[in-house]
Amino acid sequence: MKRILNLMPLVVFGILVVVLYSFLTQENEQLESVLVDQLVPEFKLPALENPNNILSKSSVNKLPALINVWATWCIACRVEHPFLMQLKNKSTLTVYGLNYKDDRKKALDLLENEGNPFEFSIFDQQGKLAIDLGVYGAPETFFVDKEGIIRERHVGALTQKVWKEKFEKFLNEDNDV
Amino acid sequence: MFKKFFSLMLITIIYSLVSANEPKVIYPFEDSVHEERFLSLLNELRCPKCQGSNLAGSNAPIANDLKREVYRLVKSGRTEEEVKTYLIDRYGNFIVYDPPFRPDTYALWLGPLFIFLITLSIILVILLTRFSNSKGNQ
Numbered sequence: 001m002k003r004i005l006n007l008m009p010l011v012v013f014g015i016l017v018v019v020l021y022s023f024l025t026q027e028n029e030q031l032e033s034v035l036v037d038q039l040v041p042e043f044k045l046p047a048l049e050n051p052n053n054i055l056s057k058s059s060v061n062k063l064p065a066l067i068n069v070w071a072t073w074c075i076a077c078r079v080e081h082p083f084l085m086q087l088k089n090k091s092t093l094t095v096y097g098l099n100y101k102d103d104r105k106k107a108l109d110l111l112e113n114e115g116n117p118f119e120f121s122i123f124d125q126q127g128k129l130a131i132d133l134g135v136y137g138a139p140e141t142f143f144v145d146k147e148g149i150i151r152e153r154h155v156g157a158l159t160q161k162v163w164k165e166k167f168e169k170f171l172n173e174d175n176d177v
Numbered sequence: 178m179f180k181k182f183f184s185l186m187l188i189t190i191i192y193s194l195v196s197a198n199e200p201k202v203i204y205p206f207e208d209s210v211h212e213e214r215f216l217s218l219l220n221e222l223r224c225p226k227c228q229g230s231n232l233a234g235s236n237a238p239i240a241n242d243l244k245r246e247v248y249r250l251v252k253s254g255r256t257e258e259e260v261k262t263y264l265i266d267r268y269g270n271f272i273v274y275d276p277p278f279r280p281d282t283y284a285l286w287l288g289p290l291f292i293f294l295i296t297l298s299i300i301l302v303i304l305l306t307r308f309s310n311s312k313g314n315q
Binding site: 032 | 225226238239242243246265266267268269271295299302303306
């Protein structure tokens with residue numbers, strides 16, 4: 001009995017090492033969004049394509065839709081770009097862009113060279129709407145259902161796998177109704 | 178030699194103090210109450226991108242945007258609670274270092290209590306065995 005007791009600190013230490021080490025290597029990149037199940041926030045921002053065209057929430061009217069936060073400085077956005085093009089060509093879903101803290105000319109050049117998957121892009125140079133959406137890094141993708149309610153948020157590149165796991169179900173649900 | 182070393186050290190310290198006070202330069206306040214509120218908020222709020230540090234200690238673009246937002250809110254006279262609520266509505270409890278009490282955070286909230294109880298019982302067992310031993314020896 002006493003021997004076991006003497007070993008206790010070692011055992012506790014061992015358990016702590018294992019537990020803490022497993023937390024250390026665990027990536028905690030995905031934060032839950034509080035925006036899920038809420039309406040898209042109001043905004044008043046210019047269009048990327050035309051600074052004189054002031055967009056608002058009512059401009060986002062082809063629902064259901066994705067809102068994709070992107071920028072030319074964002075590497076992972078390049079990664080997901082082909083998939084967004086694919087979505088545009090294959091599905092009926094609208095994709096809106098939120099061009100985040102970017103340079104207008106660079107952004108327009110990129111869309112011209114690599115294709116434009118977006119219905120339009122909102123030009124959010126100050127990251128105003130991004131803060132209202134709880135954005136903390138590009139790329140981020142929000143699914144907005146046909147009632148204008150945000151149903152899901154993904155941080156990081158939108159791939160086929162992520163699409164299947166997190167977003168596709170909402171599209172089916174919307175078609176059923 | 179020593180003099181040179183000390184003057185170098187002094188310069189380094191002074192410069193580091195200057196840079197520590199940087200927010201005051203970038204975010205000017207007329208009201209010192211507001212300024213204190215702003216600085217304490219930066220220390221209490223967490224940077225959502227670089228999850229280990231607070232807003233004050235981070236230079237990530239998102240942290241700078243949030244600092245600017247906090248500055249704007251504080252300057253417009255919002256209270257500390259109002260600013261926090263504003264950010265929680267957008268970034269969740271995460272941003273105030275206040276994890277919710279849910280199944281996936283039970284370990285976080287109850288862990289310390291659990292460890293305390295285990296420690297307490299170990300101490301009790303040790304004390305009891307000692308007590309009974311000394312009784313047996315008498």
